[in-house]
Amino acid sequence: xxxxxxxxxxxxxxxxxxxxxxxxPPYYIGLxxxxxxxxxFVMSLxxxxxLVGLDSLGHAAFFGIGxxxxxxxxxxxxxxMGVLLxxxxxxxxxxxxxxxxxxLRALGPYFLIIxxxxxxxxxxxxxxxxxxxxxxxxxVMLGRPTLASYSLDSPARYFFLVAVVLVICVCLMQAxxxxxxxxxxxxxxxxxxxxxxxxYHVWTYQYAAFVIAAVFASVAGALNAGxxxxxxxxxxxxxxxxxxxxxVILGGAGTLIGPAIGALAIMALRHSIGAVTQHWPLVLGLFxxxxxxxxxxxxxxxxxxxxxxxxxx
Amino acid sequence: xxxxxxxxxxxxxxxLGALLFLVSAGMSMIFGLMRIVNVAHGSFYLLGAYxxxxxxxxxxxxxxxxxxxIGVVTLFGAVLYSMLIERVATQPLRQILLTFxxxxxxxxxxxxxxxxxxxALPVPDLLSGQFAIGxxxxxxxxxxxxxLGLAVAISLDIAQRKTRIGAMIRAxxxxxxxxxxxGVNVRVxxxxxxxxxxxxxxxxxxxxxxxxxVYPGIDLDIVNLAFVVVIVGGLGSMRxxxxxxxxxxxxDNITKAYVPELSLFAIYLLLVLVLAFRxxxxxxxxxxx
Amino acid sequence: MTLALEARNLSISFGGVExxxxxDLRVTRGERRVIMGPNGAGKTTLFNLLGGQLRPTAGQxxxxxxxxxxxxxxxxxxxxxxxxxxxxxxxxPLTVWENLLIAVSGISGFGPRAFRKAGAxxxxxxxxxxxxxxxxxxEHRATPVQALSYGVQRLLEIALAFAxxxxxxxxxxxTAGLSTGERAMVASRLxxxxxxxxxxxxxxxxxxxxxxxxxxxVLDRGRAIADGTPAEIRANPDVLDVYLGNI
Numbered sequence: 001x002x003x004x005x006x007x008x009x010x011x012x013x014x015x016x017x018x019x020x021x022x023x024x025p026p027y028y029i030g031l032x033x034x035x036x037x038x039x040x041f042v043m044s045l046x047x048x049x050x051l052v053g054l055d056s057l058g059h060a061a062f063f064g065i066g067x068x069x070x071x072x073x074x075x076x077x078x079x080x081m082g083v084l085l086x087x088x089x090x091x092x093x094x095x096x097x098x099x100x101x102x103x104l105r106a107l108g109p110y111f112l113i114i115x116x117x118x119x120x121x122x123x124x125x126x127x128x129x130x131x132x133x134x135x136x137x138x139x140v141m142l143g144r145p146t147l148a149s150y151s152l153d154s155p156a157r158y159f160f161l162v163a164v165v166l167v168i169c170v171c172l173m174q175a176x177x178x179x180x181x182x183x184x185x186x187x188x189x190x191x192x193x194x195x196x197x198x199x200y201h202v203w204t205y206q207y208a209a210f211v212i213a214a215v216f217a218s219v220a221g222a223l224n225a226g227x228x229x230x231x232x233x234x235x236x237x238x239x240x241x242x243x244x245x246x247x248v249i250l251g252g253a254g255t256l257i258g259p260a261i262g263a264l265a266i267m268a269l270r271h272s273i274g275a276v277t278q279h280w281p282l283v284l285g286l287f288x289x290x291x292x293x294x295x296x297x298x299x300x301x302x303x304x305x306x307x308x309x310x311x312x313x
Numbered sequence: 314x315x316x317x318x319x320x321x322x323x324x325x326x327x328x329l330g331a332l333l334f335l336v337s338a339g340m341s342m343i344f345g346l347m348r349i350v351n352v353a354h355g356s357f358y359l360l361g362a363y364x365x366x367x368x369x370x371x372x373x374x375x376x377x378x379x380x381x382x383i384g385v386v387t388l389f390g391a392v393l394y395s396m397l398i399e400r401v402a403t404q405p406l407r408q409i410l411l412t413f414x415x416x417x418x419x420x421x422x423x424x425x426x427x428x429x430x431x432x433a434l435p436v437p438d439l440l441s442g443q444f445a446i447g448x449x450x451x452x453x454x455x456x457x458x459x460x461l462g463l464a465v466a467i468s469l470d471i472a473q474r475k476t477r478i479g480a481m482i483r484a485x486x487x488x489x490x491x492x493x494x495x496g497v498n499v500r501v502x503x504x505x506x507x508x509x510x511x512x513x514x515x516x517x518x519x520x521x522x523x524x525x526x527v528y529p530g531i532d533l534d535i536v537n538l539a540f541v542v543v544i545v546g547g548l549g550s551m552r553x554x555x556x557x558x559x560x561x562x563x564x565d566n567i568t569k570a571y572v573p574e575l576s577l578f579a580i581y582l583l584l585v586l587v588l589a590f591r592x593x594x595x596x597x598x599x600x601x602x
Numbered sequence: 603m604t605l606a607l608e609a610r611n612l613s614i615s616f617g618g619v620e621x622x623x624x625x626d627l628r629v630t631r632g633e634r635r636v637i638m639g640p641n642g643a644g645k646t647t648l649f650n651l652l653g654g655q656l657r658p659t660a661g662q663x664x665x666x667x668x669x670x671x672x673x674x675x676x677x678x679x680x681x682x683x684x685x686x687x688x689x690x691x692x693x694x695p696l697t698v699w700e701n702l703l704i705a706v707s708g709i710s711g712f713g714p715r716a717f718r719k720a721g722a723x724x725x726x727x728x729x730x731x732x733x734x735x736x737x738x739x740x741e742h743r744a745t746p747v748q749a750l751s752y753g754v755q756r757l758l759e760i761a762l763a764f765a766x767x768x769x770x771x772x773x774x775x776x777t778a779g780l781s782t783g784e785r786a787m788v789a790s791r792l793x794x795x796x797x798x799x800x801x802x803x804x805x806x807x808x809x810x811x812x813x814x815x816x817x818x819x820v821l822d823r824g825r826a827i828a829d830g831t832p833a834e835i836r837a838n839p840d841v842l843d844v845y846l847g848n849i
Contacts, residue, residue: 055406105589109348109405113544114588120537120581128574180707180723181716187693187704194691197653199679199708199766208712242413249410279425285417292411293400 003307004257004300016163019156029155030227035267036159036166037223039260041240042247043173044216049245050254051177052209053189055112057241058119061099062214064236065091065122066221071139071231072132081145081152081161085222092218093211095122100210104203116238123236138232145226152226162223169216173256176212185209186254250291252298261299317449322566328455328524330555330562331462335517336535337542337554338469339510345549346485347503349398350408353415355536357511361386361518362527363423366432375437383515390511391504398507399500416532429529434522458520465513466555473551482506483549537577538565541584547594556596604666606631606800607683607770612651612661621647623824624661629770632797636811637804638835639821640844645804646688648821649774652802653685654678665770680709682769686776690759694748698739698758701747702730705765729765737761737791753784760788764799773803777810789813812836820844 015032018024024032041063048054066088073087099118106114126133133139144152152158176182184205187195192202225231234240243266251262269287273280340354361382368378393415401407436454443450473479481502485492493499517535518527525531538561546557561580568576587595609627613620622644629635637645650656652663654675662671665681673681693701706726707716721727734740737757742750747758756779763771776792777785789810792801805811811818811832818835820828822844828835835841 049406057409102585102589106592109350110588110592112405112409113350113540114585117541117581117584117588121578121585124575124578124581128578130574175719176717178719179717180703180720180726181712183696183700183704183720184707184716186696186700190693190695191691193655194687194693194762195704195708196675197655197679197685197687198705198762199676199711201676201712204712242410245406246410249407279421281417281424282421285414285419285421288414288417289397289411292407292414293397 001255001257001300001304003311004255004261004304007307008257008260012163012167016160019159022156026155029159031267031271033155033159033162033227035264036162037220037227038247038263038267040166040169040223041217041220042244042251042259042263043170043256044213044220045244046248046251046253046256046259047173047176047209047213047216049248050252050256050259051182051189052185052206054206054210055245056103056115056210056213057112057238057245058099058103058115058117059213059217059244060236060238060240061119061122062092062095062217063221063224063240064126064231064233065095066218067225067231067235068126068133068139068221069218070145070222070225071141074141074145074225075139079143079145081147081226084145084226085165085219088218088222089215092215092221095218096211096214100207100214104206104210116241119236119238119241123233123238126233126236133233136233138230138234141225141229141231144229158227162227165219165223169219170256173216177256181205181208246288246291250295250299252300255298255300258298258300261303265299320449321451322570323563324451324455324459326562326566327459327559328562329565330559331459332517332521332525333535333538333542333562334462334466334555334558335520336514337539337546337558338465338551339513340536340539341543341546341549341551341554342482342506343510344543346482346506347402348405349402349507350405350412351398352409352412352536353393353419353532354510354514354539355532355534356416356419357386357390357514358518358521358535359423359527359532360389360419361515362434362522362531363427363432363518365434365519365522366527367427369434375435379519382519383512386515386518387508387512391508393511394507395504399503416536420529420532424529431526431528432522433526434519436523452524454523458524461520462555462558466551470551478502538580541580544584544592545587545595547596550594550596553594553596557594604631605629605664606633606666607652607802608662608664609648609652610662610664612648612658612663614647614651614656614658614660621824622651622658625821625824625826627819627826629800629802631769631800634792634801634814634816635803636815636818637802637821638811638818638841639804642823643821644824645821646774647824649685649772649804652772653683679766679768680711683772684763684766684768684770685772686759686763686774688774688778690752690755692747692755692758692762695746697744697746698734698742698750699730699744701758701762702733702739702765705762706730706733709766729767733761733765736764738787753780756780757784757788768799770800770802773801773805775805776803777805777807785810 019029045056045059048056069088069091070084073084078084103111103114103118127136146152147161152161184200188202188205195202221235247262247266248259250265251260252258270280273283336358340351343349343351364385365378365382368381369375372378397411398408401411440454440457442453444453473483481492481497485502489499542554542557542561545560546553564580564583565576568579605628607629609625612622612625614622625648637648639645647656651658654673658671662669664670665683668681670678670681693704703720706729734743737760739758739761742754747755760773760776763773777788780788785807792814815832817830818832819826820835820841827844828838828841
């Protein structure tokens with residue numbers, strides 16, 4: 001699995017080099033930016049699904065809150081990306097505290113359903129509360145935020161912002177996964193009964209993980225808003241939550257890098273189908289079905305094995 | 314609000330509730346017995362309505378079209394279960410994602426065949442017209458839906474409590490292994506229950522097609538509401554599903570009348586509250602393990 | 603003489619069935635106590651009551667002098683009580699080292715220190731090495747537990763219970779599923795444990811039971827029918843009846 005991390009790091013470095021040399025057309029820079037944002041979101045979900053074993057179908061709620069905080073504040077004159085990111089984190093934190101305390105009252109399959117229901121609440125609110133959120137039409141931001149006085153207007157500059165934020169977040173997530181806390185989470189995933197017998201207060205660990213995952217998701221949402229300059233209830237939507245879960249399963253839950261690869265694969269698929277046919281829901285649906293039925297542990301394990309065999313030859 | 318308006322509101326809510334019950338009853342049985350979460354349950358509704366609509370254009374016989382539509386969807390349900398859903402029978406997360414994929418596929422196919430034009434099914438002559446109580450008139454058709462819903466609810470409840478199949482289903486909801494040990498062919502039972510649920514949903518689609526119409530996206534709309542009904546009513550409980558359907562119907566109608574911005578929000582809030590404080594449902598009589 | 607663990611008039615019923623009835627148990631500090639009884643006698647239920655996995659319908663559980671009856675399992679663990687389970691609940695996808703890490707870190711609670719890299723805490727790392735040594739798990743240090751034989755997994759289960767230096771360890775059928783050699787090894791390890799740890803165990807292997815125990819309590823259908831030294835128990839006709847079914 002470590003090899004996969006190295007491969008992705010090298011790819012990111014190579015991409016950054018090409019972008020800074022001006023060798024990549026803006027469309028593709030934008031695409032890579034989107035992939036990185038999606039990867040961040042999906043990895044935040046993996047903290048919950050893969051590490052703690054809590055399957056959440058409402059994770060987009062936090063993506064959405066990050067996006068809307070940025071959209072709303074930007075429309076009220078806040079232009080600095082640093083401030084906007086911090087505000088988005090605060091939003092994710094608060095919503096995470098609120099939703100976590102409710103969601104964790106339900107266990108097992110009910111957790112899945114309650115997160116689904118909780119995920120609908122901000123979505124429904126965003127659609128209905130036109131006065132604040134612009135409803136279905138969403139909010140159009142006036143201009144790209146700046147970082148201190150550094151303009152982020154060009155695709156390349158925003159790409160670098162997202163890359164830096166992504167790297168920082170990934171390092172943090174890895175640190176958490178490799179910490180004693182992270183192992184505690186894994187223990188809870190495997191056997192909560194054993195963990196309580198060992199002295200762990202399971203709820204606290206689950207709650208902390210939930211809030212942490214929410215915060216990372218809200219960062220992704222904020223970056224997305226800054227990129228698209230547009231936020232809408234879709235940012236909160238079930239499609240985003242479900243798509244992220246599929247990416248986690250496709251990529252390999254619990255590995256962090258796996259879901260990121262899964263996100264890349266799904267993004268590539270979506271863009272290539274969209275270019276060829278209007279029937280992308282059909283293809284996407286078949287793809288979901290295929291992944292669920294045929295990807296037992298996920299791409300990450302398959303790729304990791306492949307890499308291991310390639311190095312050994 | 315005047316008394317007349319209140320009566321009309323309750324009446325309409327009951328019609329919606331009855332329809333919702335038809336869709337949710339199947340889902341409740343499936344969820345309760347097989348612990349299967351089927352997001353594509355709404356697709357049965359959608360297909361029931363659209364196929365009936367398509368048949369009517371070809372054959373001039375309403376009864377035949379509706380029966381064929383329900384039959385096709387029932388078969389589809391049986392196939393869907395035995396070929397796909399059974400493979401992820403123990404993993405709720407994968408069930409949801411798999412069936413979500415099915416929703417996308419079916420939705421797109423429906424879009425392809427019926428062009429996404431909202432359609433409505435014609436009300437049979439026998440059931441059209443209005444009837445009067447005092448100074449109020451109500452569509453006969455909606456009364457029929459309420460009556461049918463009630464009849465189905467009562468029959469299902471009796472069947473669950475008094476017939477052998479009902480006993481098998483109740484037993485299976487508690488202890489599946491034991492049921493299999495007693496010689497029940499669990500697989501056949503499951504396929505049948507699933508197909509029956511699909512049939513009910515398709516019936517709902519046909520009936521609903523007459524007063525709600527059908528449009529792309531109704532599959533998700535209806536399954537959202539059905540979900541809430543199933544959870545609020547309690548898994549596997551027919552009485553719970555019926556009571557919850559009426560409650561949701563009322564909630565939906567009232568909020569749409571007074572605070573339309575918040576109608577979906579209110580329904581989901583109810584779901585969250587029930588899950589957080591009474592996860593076995595408001596009306597469940599048995600505790601679910 | 604201080605009591606390490608005590609049950610006073612402990613009872614629990616499920617529906618109409620009284621699984622444990624009026625059990626009085628006194629375990630002194632450093633003692634090796636065994637609970638015996640035929641299948642269905644209520645041994646594991648008693649363990650679950652003592653460990654906190656079940657709440658009694660009557661009676662009390664005390665550790666030291668403190669009433670812990672109302673405490674959930676995680677609080678009991680922090681008071682120095684630990685246990686193993688009849689069916690091994692080890693963390694299968696993780697390595698042996700990682701399993702022990704989790705066990706060692708349990709009672710320190712949730713706090714900023716939990717976020718440090720696993721194994722960076724030197725005392726914890728040393729403790730893990732100690733445990734690997736003590737329970738002969740060193741060679742499996744980096745092996746995922748699901749790749750190990752059931753016998754080794756059972757040893758790990760026991761090691762997990764000792765990880766946080768508890769004062770009272772409850773072992774629920776520790777030798778179940780082990781080969782003869784492994785059983786002998788477990789018995790000798792338990793015997794060689796220092797007397798500052800109190801042991802309460804239940805097992806079906808008579809050799810292990812009589813070798814390790816200081817005192818034995820025999821349960822039958824939820825009630826304690828005998829309580830004494832191994833010699834006393836061996837000579838007790840009621841105990842023989844219970845095991846040979848002389849009704």
